[in-house]
Amino acid sequence: MASSYRLDQLRNRSAPLDMSPEEFRQLGHQVVNRIAELLESLPGRPVTPADTPGTIRQALRASRGLPEHGVEAGPLLEETTRLLFDHSLFNGHPRFLGYITSAPAPIGMLGDLIAAAVNPNVGAWPIAPMATEIEAQTVRWIAELIGYPVDAGGLLVSGGNLANIVCFLAARSSKASWKLQAKGLAANPAGPLRVYASTEVHTWINKAMDISGLGTESLRWVRVDDDSRMDLASLKIQIDKDISAGDVPFLVVGTASTVSTGAIDPLAEIAALCRERDLWFHVDGAYGALAAAVPEAAELLEGMSEADSVAVDPHKWLYAPLEAGCALVRDPEALRGAFSHGAPYYHFGEVATNYFEYGLQNSRGFRALKVWLALQQVGRSGYVQMIRDDIHLARALYDLVADYPEIEPLSQNLSITTFRYVPQDLLDRSETEPVRAYLNELNRELLARIESSGEIYLSNAIIHERFALRICVVNFRTSLTDIESFPEVVTRLGRSTDEELRSQAELSLPPRAEEG
Ligand SMILES: *Cc1c(COP(=O)(O)O)cnc(C)c1O
Numbered sequence: 001m002a003s004s005y006r007l008d009q010l011r012n013r014s015a016p017l018d019m020s021p022e023e024f025r026q027l028g029h030q031v032v033n034r035i036a037e038l039l040e041s042l043p044g045r046p047v048t049p050a051d052t053p054g055t056i057r058q059a060l061r062a063s064r065g066l067p068e069h070g071v072e073a074g075p076l077l078e079e080t081t082r083l084l085f086d087h088s089l090f091n092g093h094p095r096f097l098g099y100i101t102s103a104p105a106p107i108g109m110l111g112d113l114i115a116a117a118v119n120p121n122v123g124a125w126p127i128a129p130m131a132t133e134i135e136a137q138t139v140r141w142i143a144e145l146i147g148y149p150v151d152a153g154g155l156l157v158s159g160g161n162l163a164n165i166v167c168f169l170a171a172r173s174s175k176a177s178w179k180l181q182a183k184g185l186a187a188n189p190a191g192p193l194r195v196y197a198s199t200e201v202h203t204w205i206n207k208a209m210d211i212s213g214l215g216t217e218s219l220r221w222v223r224v225d226d227d228s229r230m231d232l233a234s235l236k237i238q239i240d241k242d243i244s245a246g247d248v249p250f251l252v253v254g255t256a257s258t259v260s261t262g263a264i265d266p267l268a269e270i271a272a273l274c275r276e277r278d279l280w281f282h283v284d285g286a287y288g289a290l291a292a293a294v295p296e297a298a299e300l301l302e303g304m305s306e307a308d309s310v311a312v313d314p315h316k317w318l319y320a321p322l323e324a325g326c327a328l329v330r331d332p333e334a335l336r337g338a339f340s341h342g343a344p345y346y347h348f349g350e351v352a353t354n355y356f357e358y359g360l361q362n363s364r365g366f367r368a369l370k371v372w373l374a375l376q377q378v379g380r381s382g383y384v385q386m387i388r389d390d391i392h393l394a395r396a397l398y399d400l401v402a403d404y405p406e407i408e409p410l411s412q413n414l415s416i417t418t419f420r421y422v423p424q425d426l427l428d429r430s431e432t433e434p435v436r437a438y439l440n441e442l443n444r445e446l447l448a449r450i451e452s453s454g455e456i457y458l459s460n461a462i463i464h465e466r467f468a469l470r471i472c473v474v475n476f477r478t479s480l481t482d483i484e485s486f487p488e489v490v491t492r493l494g495r496s497t498d499e500e501l502r503s504q505a506e507l508s509l510p511p512r513a514e515e516g
Pocket residue numbers: 100158159160161162202204255256257258259284285286287288313325
């Protein structure tokens with residue numbers, strides 16, 4: 001170190017990153033005011049500015065180098081809110097119904113601020129005593145809300161992918177007949193381990209098969225019925241076939257519900273089969289599991305409570321700001337079996353939870369706080385009301401499109417509704433070539449135009465090889481008026497897109513009816 005360094009100056013240290021409490025108070029108020037203004041202005045803003053990457057990079061001045069010297073925090077925060085508020089897609093917008101991404105609960109925004117201020121490392125009890133217990137309570141409340149045993153093990157993770165993968169790894173080590181953790185997969189004394197999931201399962205399964213060392217080819221894809229639900233007979237046949245070949249089935253993944261159409265696998269039947277064959281039954285309920293909170297939807301999810309593990313996403317139907325997923329495992333020891341390499345931890349003579357022994361992370365943020373706050377702000381009844389309203393709004397759109405002859409309804413499950421635009425003169429030929437292919441191209445292009453319009457926002461699904469438009473309502477700001485605007489926008493933009501596509505010379509399409 002340079003000899004001119006003056007250690008004695010550090011007696012009254014002034015670090016560039018520190019802020020006086022007074023400055024923090026003032027800047028904090030300024031930021032909160034900007035956020036409140038954003039919330040106020042949301043309905044009047046476009047859902048997305050639909051900027052090109054180039055425009056965004058220009059606004060950001062993306063190519064400038066790292067600043068050598070700092071700037072004042074006030075103007076910096078001001079500039080930052082402007083940059084983000086002017087150039088973001090808002091999933092908190094009442095007309096955002098894309099993917100499965102919820103509007104963020106305002107109390108969750110504040111919760112994240114408090115969490116960052118205390119900054120507990122929720123990997124180990126001694127360094128996060130209250131935060132650890134709040135997380136444990138949050139996990140119990142989530143289990144209670146969906147009708148899963150409250151004494152289950154569990155923890156919060158980054159999202160559905162990780163929640164599913166954590167459960168998958170718990171299943172693998174729990175069902176392995178040898179010392180898997182110590183000896184590895186190569187020590188498997190029997191045939192290859194087999195996993196079963198429907199062809200509609202989310203892509204996390206590929207990552208799980210890969211990182212678990214089983215390999216993606218060890219997965220058995222089970223066919224689905226016309227409603228995209230796992231076909232139970234096919235599942236049984238495949239399991240029997242594998243057993244006679246000397247393979248070792250150990251895990252069946254049921255999905256509740258699928259990302260495309262919201263279909264729910266026959267959970268009760270799969271649960272019974274797994275019990276009979278001594279297989280681990282995992283439910284991917286990242287989105288749909290929370291519908292079990294609503295009494296009239298709960299029966300659709302019957303059997304989920306019998307699962308050995310369930311993945312559920314607070315950042316979907318609990319409206320927590322990203323990120324928050326939750327892994328629930330019936331037997332807490334199965335989590336320790338997969339992730340702990342030590343004995344239970346005691347703190348002042350009592351057993352205490354060190355979350356680093358229950359999952360993949362070591363240092364862990366305080367994700368639970370935003371979820372815990374929201375659960376208390378509205379209680380069970382508040383969530384039942386919001387989830388129920390979301391489902392009814394999605395159904396309302398399904399019913400509404402019946403009044404629009406150019407919109408063909410395709411599916412409706414929970415709060416996911418799919419449909420597509422079909423020009424009137426093609427209605428009676430929609431399943432014949434080349435009309436079939438054209439409708440897919442038309443709806444793909446229509447989706448792009450709807451997105452860039454900023455008026456409404458939706459996504460897509462492929463249903464029996466048809467390109468469908470898809471809404472998923474996990475948005476407590478969406479009203480019936482917002483829903484009613486969807487078919488109008490789809491019809492208007494559908495017509496103009498159709499007109500333009502058909503006027504393109506290279507397109508070999510049947511002429512418009514009125515043209516002959
Ligand atoms: C959303 C979803 C996932 C992925 O969850 P992330 O939070 O995006 O990681 C997995 N499975 C299902 C059924 C989902 O709905």
